[in-house]
Amino acid sequence: MKTSIATVSVSGALGDKLVAIADAGYGGAEIFENDLLSAPQSAREIGALMRELGLACTMFQPFRDLEGLPDTMRARAFERMKRKFEVMEHLGTDLVLLCSNCSPHALDDRQRMLDDLHELGEMAAAHGKRVGYEALAWGRHVADHRDAWALVRDVDHPAIGLVLDSFHSLSRRVPSASIGDIRADKLFIVQVADAPYIEMDHLNWSRHFRCMPGQGDFALAQWAAAIQRTGYDGWWSLEIFNDRFRAGSAHTIARDGLRALRFMEDQAARAARRDSPMPPRIQPSGVEFIEFAAAHEEAEDFGKLFTALGFSPVARHRSKDVVRWQQGGINLVVNSEPEGLAHSFDIVHGGSVCAMGIAVPDQSAALARAEALDIPRFRQAVAPGEWEIPSLRGIGGSLLYLVDQATRDAMWADEFPVALQSAPAQPLLTRVDHIAQTMHYEEMLSWLLYYHALLEVNKTPQLEIADPMGLVYSQAVETPDGALRFTLNGSLAAGSLTSRFIQAYFGAGVQHIALSCNDIFAAAEQAQARGLPFLEIGPNYYEDLEARFDLPADLVDRMARLNILYDRDGDAEYFQFYSRAVAKRVFFEVVERRGYAGYGAANAAIRLNAQAKFRERDED
Ligand SMILES: O=C(O)c1ccc(O)c(O)c1
Numbered sequence: 302m303k304t305s306i307a308t309v310s311v312s313g314a315l316g317d318k319l320v321a322i323a324d325a326g327y328g329g330a331e332i333f334e335n336d337l338l339s340a341p342q343s344a345r346e347i348g349a350l351m352r353e354l355g356l357a358c359t360m361f362q363p364f365r366d367l368e369g370l371p372d373t374m375r376a377r378a379f380e381r382m383k384r385k386f387e388v389m390e391h392l393g394t395d396l397v398l399l400c401s402n403c404s405p406h407a408l409d410d411r412q413r414m415l416d417d418l419h420e421l422g423e424m425a426a427a428h429g430k431r432v433g434y435e436a437l438a439w440g441r442h443v444a445d446h447r448d449a450w451a452l453v454r455d456v457d458h459p460a461i462g463l464v465l466d467s468f469h470s471l472s473r474r475v476p477s478a479s480i481g482d483i484r485a486d487k488l489f490i491v492q493v494a495d496a497p498y499i500e501m502d503h504l505n506w507s508r509h510f511r512c513m514p515g516q517g518d519f520a521l522a523q524w525a526a527a528i529q530r531t532g533y534d535g536w537w538s539l540e541i542f543n544d545r546f547r548a549g550s551a552h553t554i555a556r557d558g559l560r561a562l563r564f565m566e567d568q569a570a571r572a573a574r575r576d577s578p579m580p581p582r583i584q585p586s587g588v589e590f591i592e593f594a595a596a597h598e599e600a601e602d603f604g605k606l607f608t609a610l611g612f613s614p615v616a617r618h619r620s621k622d623v624v625r626w627q628q629g630g631i632n633l634v635v636n637s638e639p640e641g642l643a644h645s646f647d648i649v650h651g652g653s654v655c656a657m658g659i660a661v662p663d664q665s666a667a668l669a670r671a672e673a674l675d676i677p678r679f680r681q682a683v684a685p686g687e688w689e690i691p692s693l694r695g696i697g698g699s700l701l702y703l704v705d706q707a708t709r710d711a712m713w714a715d716e717f718p719v720a721l722q723s724a725p726a727q728p729l730l731t732r733v734d735h736i737a738q739t740m741h742y743e744e745m746l747s748w749l750l751y752y753h754a755l756l757e758v759n760k761t762p763q764l765e766i767a768d769p770m771g772l773v774y775s776q777a778v779e780t781p782d783g784a785l786r787f788t789l790n791g792s793l794a795a796g797s798l799t800s801r802f803i804q805a806y807f808g809a810g811v812q813h814i815a816l817s818c819n820d821i822f823a824a825a826e827q828a829q830a831r832g833l834p835f836l837e838i839g840p841n842y843y844e845d846l847e848a849r850f851d852l853p854a855d856l857v858d859r860m861a862r863l864n865i866l867y868d869r870d871g872d873a874e875y876f877q878f879y880s881r882a883v884a885k886r887v888f889f890e891v892v893e894r895r896g897y898a899g900y901g902a903a904n905a906a907i908r909l910n911a912q913a914k915f916r917e918r919d920e921d
């Protein structure tokens with residue numbers, strides 16, 4: 302796939318954008334006119350810079366409002382276009398994008414449009430240039446690629462072709478099967494963007510909510526496969542208008558864009574049952590372990606909490622200051638080594654989660670998938686006689702270990718041979734239900750893409766949750782069977798718990814861990830007896846619960862005594878309780894799912910309010 306990106310997609314000044322685009326590895330870039338107008342360099346200098354960076358100038362854009370104008374405005378539009386041909390000469394591109402006319406003066410006169418496009422073709426050809434015609438979703442008379450294609454086809458001029466932009470087509474739900482009518486030699490360039498399906502006018506939706514393929518809701522795999530079936534072999538150029546991206550780092554956006562294009566190519570190949578250039582997404586079967594970095598004092602705090610939750614310290618590492626805690630299928634590892642990544646992590650963040658190990662069927666296929674997506678592998682010095690579990694760079698500098706069956710067996714048996722206590726004989730907690738990761742709001746789409754492209758996970762819609770100090774956005778990625786679930790949370794409000802976590806912790810990371818059980822009342826009673834510091838829920842919640850769900854009073858009383866929250870979806874029920882934060886950062890949740898698929902979003906605001914009470918005490 303020949304990859305390109307419009308400069309409007311990336312933050313910064315034009316020169317810096319181009320450097321970031323080249324560094325990420327794109328073959329080309331579209332120059333967005335506004336970026337050029339505000340740049341200190343001349344068009345000639347930008348053209349030279351692109352050649353120096355090895356970037357093709359794939360297109361100059363946009364040019365607006367030309368076809369179907371009344372006579373009084375027509376000549377002026379053609380004159381404007383002629384001037385742009387000179388700029389394009391300097392930039393080193395022969396292609397300019399013409400947006401379908403949005404002017405209120407544009408006439409609904411098809412023959413006039415055909416005549417104008419023909420004359421434009423003649424003028425462009427005389428200058429050695431080509432014009433790609435794009436139907437904007439809000440175009441006045443042409444707003445659908447089928448109409449744009451019909452014009453281009455009927456004009457039948459070698460210098461006039463079509464631009465397909467996934468946003469305009471998929472936001473209007475134009476069937477991708479219609480792309481089959483388009484001739485590949487007439488398709489001058491393809492622009493790619495994803496977006497969430499939201500109720501909004503097309504212009505604002507397009508200008509503010511576009512995102513990278515895989516971050517939104519559009520069926521891009523089918524759309525791209527339909528384009529490939531025409532035989533098109535030109536540029537695939539990202540065009541992402543998004544304020545969130547413009548606030549981020551140019552290098553991150555450029556890298557994510559390329560990752561997203563590769564992911565789309567992979568999904569398109571699979572949709573068309575062709576060979577993909579990369580191995581399939583990893584199918585994780587659960588969380589194998591969660592590793593905490595903690596110096597001794599904080600390790601003791603973690604130990605107390607783990608004990609209250611019913612865990613036992615079962616083994617010590619053969620040579621390192623690392624202890625494995627276990628219960629049911631859950632492994633928590635506390636790393637107090639005075640050197641290595643965990644130690645560095647502890648110095649930067651304080652006691653917290655520094656790594657997660659996910660169970661994967663095939664380690665080398667998993668690593669190959671990561672490599673194809675340019676997800677960096679982490680390596681540190683391995684002492685003689687030691688071995689390494691392969692890991693990837695994850696959120697906030699933490700690690701994502703890839704654990705297959707052979708590694709799992711060797712890891713626990715050989716690395717942790719020093720037996721301590723026996724594991725609980727009747728574990729009340731059985732497995733990791735979900736891991737909640739907190740990050741800057743601007744990073745959320747980036748991590749969403751990371752997980753979605755790497756793992757065979759689905760995305761849930763983004764939810765808005767009311768924190769007493771502002772809004773928190775939350776979105777989950779989960780395997781179809783629910784074996785692995787991560788929630789991603791971010792907030793723009795400086796005072797929300799989410800933002801305070803990032804400040805106190807110096808960056809993104811795991812904020813809470815939810816563990817599942819089969820009997821929430823037994824689990825809560827045991828935790829209470831063992832002195833778990835519960836997050837206390839006020840009485841109003843329980844009064845409302847009784848009224849809302851028509852639950853028996855004695856059940857609600859029991860829930861109130863144990864600080865258990867409740868949600869219901871049809872016949873499916875969800876029970877949850879929370880601990881207070883350990884080491885002022887990480888807290889735990891225990892859940893029981895009775896056929897319930899969500900995360901108790903209805904209770905999130907209650908939980909955040911209950912936590913706000915401890916702001917002063919639980920945080921520095
Ligand atoms: O929002 C716009 O005006 C605009 C401009 C150029 C494009 O290619 C496009 O898709 C939209």
Ligand SMILES: [Mg+2]
Nearest residue numbers: 435466492540
């Ligand atoms: Mg476009």
